Amino acid sequence: EVQLQQSGAELVRPGALVKLSCKASGFNIKDYYLHWVKQRPEEGLEWIGWIDPKNDNIIYEPKFQDKASITADTSSNTAYLQLSSLTSEDTAVYYCAREVRRVMDCWGQGTSVTVSS
């Protein structure tokens, strides 16, 4: 079964950084682009960017260029999203998703990040 299993909820201090994981099963991440999407409480979906784990090519939505860092580890079939200099604006659920021919066909369950002192 194709699945994306994301890491657990995070409570982090303002100014800190956090690294979220997204472990794939049922497929090899080298064969697909993996995307990250942000959803603030009671708000819509924001696309952060994608990575091609085959060659580590990465594209970011410009507004996340200085906030997010997407990486992948093909040996563990896992993608990562690191968020830095956290503020209350970063409090959100973050989803990873697999792309197949320009469509996000499989999503992780989401990781909740709460930024609070």
Next chain:
Amino acid sequence: DIVLTQSPASLAVSLGQRATISCKASQSVDYDGDSYMNWYQQKPGQPPKLLIYAASNLKSGIPARFSGSGSGTDFTLNIHPVEEEDAATYYCQKSNEDPYTFGGGTKLEIK
């Protein structure tokens, strides 16, 4: 960048009736003969779920009461007949090029 504007922001539809959601792009999302517009359904506490891809293609396993249409800059998601379980928020998304922007969402309530 292309902006996607969904309307209405919310709607209430009676059980068995039709729900129509519009998504307008600020520029065409067509490329090489295909329209790169996708539709997702999201229920509270769950990740989005793909319903329609490339404007009008129903994902396998999605009920046939969901349908999509459109090309260029104007797209529509129809649900008919609406069922109780269709209460959710619906998002359009463009994927012709980066960034893969989402529309603002439409919340569907079933009366």
